[in-house]
Amino acid sequence: MTALALARSWRPKTFSELVGQDHVVKALTHALDQGRLHHAWLFTGTRGVGKTTIARIMAxxxxxxxxxxxxxxxxxPCGKCPACMEIDAGRFVDYIEMDAASNRGVDDIAALLEKAAYAPSNGRYKVYMIDEVHMLTNHAFNAMLKTLEEPPEHVKFILATTDPQKIPVTILSRCLQFNLKQMPVPLIVEHLEKVLAAEKVEYEVNALRVLAKAAQGSMRDALSLTDQAIAYAAGKVTEESVRGMLGTLDDAYLIRILDCLIAKDGASLLAVANEMGERSMSFSLALQDLSSLLQKIAAAQVVPESVLEDWPEAGEIRRLAGQLTKEEAQLFYQITITSRPDLSLAPDEQTGFAMTLLRMLAFRPGNGGGGSTAPSPAAPSAPPVNTARPSSAPAARAATPTAKSAPASAPVRAAAPAPAAAFPTPSAAVPAAGNPAEHPDWHALMRQLPVRGLVQQLAHQTELQDWNDSAVGVKATIVTPMPQLASEASVGRLAEALTAHFGKPVKIVIEKGEVEGKTVAKVDAQIHQEKRMNAEQMIAADPFIQQLEKEFGAKVVGGSVKPL
Structure with missing residues (x-):
C-alpha cells in the first residue's frame, strides 16, 4: 500500500490543529460555543492556507x-462519531463539496438549491461547500441570491475563493467574510519540524527554511515540497539536496556577486554567471533571491536590529551593509526587480542574467561607467592635439593653413580622419589651451564633447561663468539651474572629457543658480518650439486641411502636430 501524502495525512481535523489562522479560529469557535451561527461564510485566501480544511471542520x-x-x-468535534468519521472520509451525505470551476452554470446551481429544500438525511445540518465560487457565471450568482440570503434552517453555506474581487457585492453582503493569511516562513518551518520529527525523517533546519520560502505562504505547498525532498534525498533532508531539487541559488553565490560588484570586478561577475549556468540554476529565482538579499541589506543599513541572529547569512548581511552605500543597495535592488521580466526577452536566461550584473556594475554610483579602473584610452592622444598647435597660433594659421593647423572656418569634423585623436579636434570657437585671455564658446564646446547620458544632460544645463587658464591647468566655474545633475561622478566625467579635449588638467567648480544667458538645453528647446509653431502654421494653411474643417467641422487636435 502506498503512503499517504503529507498534505493529506497531516490535514488538520480540529480547530486546535490549525496553523496560522488564529483570527478565523477564534471567531468561529466563539460562534459555535455561543450558538450564534450565521447561515453563510466566505473564506478567501491564496492556495493551501486552509479554506477547505476549515469548511470540513465546520461541517x-x-x-x-x-x-x-x-x-x-x-x-x-470528537472525530469518533459517525458524522465526524464520514466527513473525514469524504462520504457524509449531508456535506456536499462542489467545485464551481466545473459546475459553474445556472443549471448546476438550480439543481443544488432544489435539493437544499429537503431535510438532512443523517446529520443536524446540510452543509454546502462551494469551492472557487468566483468561477460561477453571473446568472448562477443571481440564481442563488435569494436562497443564500434566507436559506432553510437546516442549511449552511460555506463559500471559498482565491479571488474575492470577482464575486458580486450582492453575494459578499450575504456572507460573513474571513480573509485567511499567508503562512510566514518561521511558522512553516516550525510545523515542518513537527511533521518530520513525527515521520522520523532527519533534516537540516536550513533545508526547511528553503522549503518554506519556496512554498510562498502555502502550508500545503510546503508539505508537498517536503514530500518531494524526502524522496529526492532518500534519507536526510539537507539544504544541498533541497537546493538541488528546487534549482535555487546558494546564498554563497549571491554574496560572491555582491563582493564582485563592490570590487568592480567584471571578469569575476561573468565567471559566477557561467558557473551558475553550468549547474543549470534558475536565473529567474536567482534574481528573486538577490533582490531579497538586497532588501535585507538595505533594511540593515537603516534598522540594524532587523537582522535576526538565526539567519545563516546574518554576518554577511551586516558586512555587506557596511561596504555598500545606501544608494548602491537601492539601485541594485531596483535593477534586480526590473530585470526579471527582461529574462524572457533575452537570447537565453544566462545572457539576460549576465547583462543584469553588468548593468549593476555600469550604473554603480561613482563607477565612471564601467568595471575597469584603467585610464581612459583618450588620455595618451591628448598631448598630440595640444602640441599640434603652434605657440603663435593666429600668425601660424594665417601663414600656413596646413592640415596640422586648421583655419578658423574649418569645421570640427575635418579632424576626424586623424587616427591618433580620440576626440574631435577643437574648432576655432574653442581657443587654444595656452591662451588664457579668451573664454571658450561654451555652447559649441558642450555640443562637441563626446559625452552621453547624465553627463551630457549636465553639460547642456550649464553656462560658463569663469575660465581661469594657467600653465598647470584650467579652473572652470560653471553655473547650473539643476544641481541634482551635478553628482560627483558626472562632474568628474565631464572634467575628464575637457581634460582630454584641451590636453591639460581641467577642474570644474559647480555653482547653483539661474543662468544669465541660455544653456544648450534652452536653445534646443527654443529651436524645437519654433519648428513646432512653423509646422502648426503650415498645417493650418494647408488647403486640404482647410477643406476638411469647412465641410466636416474637423479640428486639429492641439499639441498633436510635431515637426519632422
Missing part, C-alpha cells in the same frame, strides 16, 4: 454527536 462541528451519540453542536 464536523455542526453535525458532531459525540462519542456516545448524544452530543450537541460543539467547537471541538
Amino acid at each position: 464536523k462541528a455542526l453535525n458532531c454527536t459525540g462519542s456516545d451519540g448524544s452530543g450537541k453542536m460543539t467547537s471541538e
Whole structure:
C-alpha cells in the first residue's frame, strides 16, 4: 500500500490543529460555543492556507454527536462519531463539496438549491461547500441570491475563493467574510519540524527554511515540497539536496556577486554567471533571491536590529551593509526587480542574467561607467592635439593653413580622419589651451564633447561663468539651474572629457543658480518650439486641411502636430 501524502495525512481535523489562522479560529469557535451561527461564510485566501480544511471542520462541528451519540453542536468535534468519521472520509451525505470551476452554470446551481429544500438525511445540518465560487457565471450568482440570503434552517453555506474581487457585492453582503493569511516562513518551518520529527525523517533546519520560502505562504505547498525532498534525498533532508531539487541559488553565490560588484570586478561577475549556468540554476529565482538579499541589506543599513541572529547569512548581511552605500543597495535592488521580466526577452536566461550584473556594475554610483579602473584610452592622444598647435597660433594659421593647423572656418569634423585623436579636434570657437585671455564658446564646446547620458544632460544645463587658464591647468566655474545633475561622478566625467579635449588638467567648480544667458538645453528647446509653431502654421494653411474643417467641422487636435 502506498503512503499517504503529507498534505493529506497531516490535514488538520480540529480547530486546535490549525496553523496560522488564529483570527478565523477564534471567531468561529466563539460562534459555535455561543450558538450564534450565521447561515453563510466566505473564506478567501491564496492556495493551501486552509479554506477547505476549515469548511470540513465546520461541517464536523455542526453535525458532531459525540462519542456516545448524544452530543450537541460543539467547537471541538470528537472525530469518533459517525458524522465526524464520514466527513473525514469524504462520504457524509449531508456535506456536499462542489467545485464551481466545473459546475459553474445556472443549471448546476438550480439543481443544488432544489435539493437544499429537503431535510438532512443523517446529520443536524446540510452543509454546502462551494469551492472557487468566483468561477460561477453571473446568472448562477443571481440564481442563488435569494436562497443564500434566507436559506432553510437546516442549511449552511460555506463559500471559498482565491479571488474575492470577482464575486458580486450582492453575494459578499450575504456572507460573513474571513480573509485567511499567508503562512510566514518561521511558522512553516516550525510545523515542518513537527511533521518530520513525527515521520522520523532527519533534516537540516536550513533545508526547511528553503522549503518554506519556496512554498510562498502555502502550508500545503510546503508539505508537498517536503514530500518531494524526502524522496529526492532518500534519507536526510539537507539544504544541498533541497537546493538541488528546487534549482535555487546558494546564498554563497549571491554574496560572491555582491563582493564582485563592490570590487568592480567584471571578469569575476561573468565567471559566477557561467558557473551558475553550468549547474543549470534558475536565473529567474536567482534574481528573486538577490533582490531579497538586497532588501535585507538595505533594511540593515537603516534598522540594524532587523537582522535576526538565526539567519545563516546574518554576518554577511551586516558586512555587506557596511561596504555598500545606501544608494548602491537601492539601485541594485531596483535593477534586480526590473530585470526579471527582461529574462524572457533575452537570447537565453544566462545572457539576460549576465547583462543584469553588468548593468549593476555600469550604473554603480561613482563607477565612471564601467568595471575597469584603467585610464581612459583618450588620455595618451591628448598631448598630440595640444602640441599640434603652434605657440603663435593666429600668425601660424594665417601663414600656413596646413592640415596640422586648421583655419578658423574649418569645421570640427575635418579632424576626424586623424587616427591618433580620440576626440574631435577643437574648432576655432574653442581657443587654444595656452591662451588664457579668451573664454571658450561654451555652447559649441558642450555640443562637441563626446559625452552621453547624465553627463551630457549636465553639460547642456550649464553656462560658463569663469575660465581661469594657467600653465598647470584650467579652473572652470560653471553655473547650473539643476544641481541634482551635478553628482560627483558626472562632474568628474565631464572634467575628464575637457581634460582630454584641451590636453591639460581641467577642474570644474559647480555653482547653483539661474543662468544669465541660455544653456544648450534652452536653445534646443527654443529651436524645437519654433519648428513646432512653423509646422502648426503650415498645417493650418494647408488647403486640404482647410477643406476638411469647412465641410466636416474637423479640428486639429492641439499639441498633436510635431515637426519632422
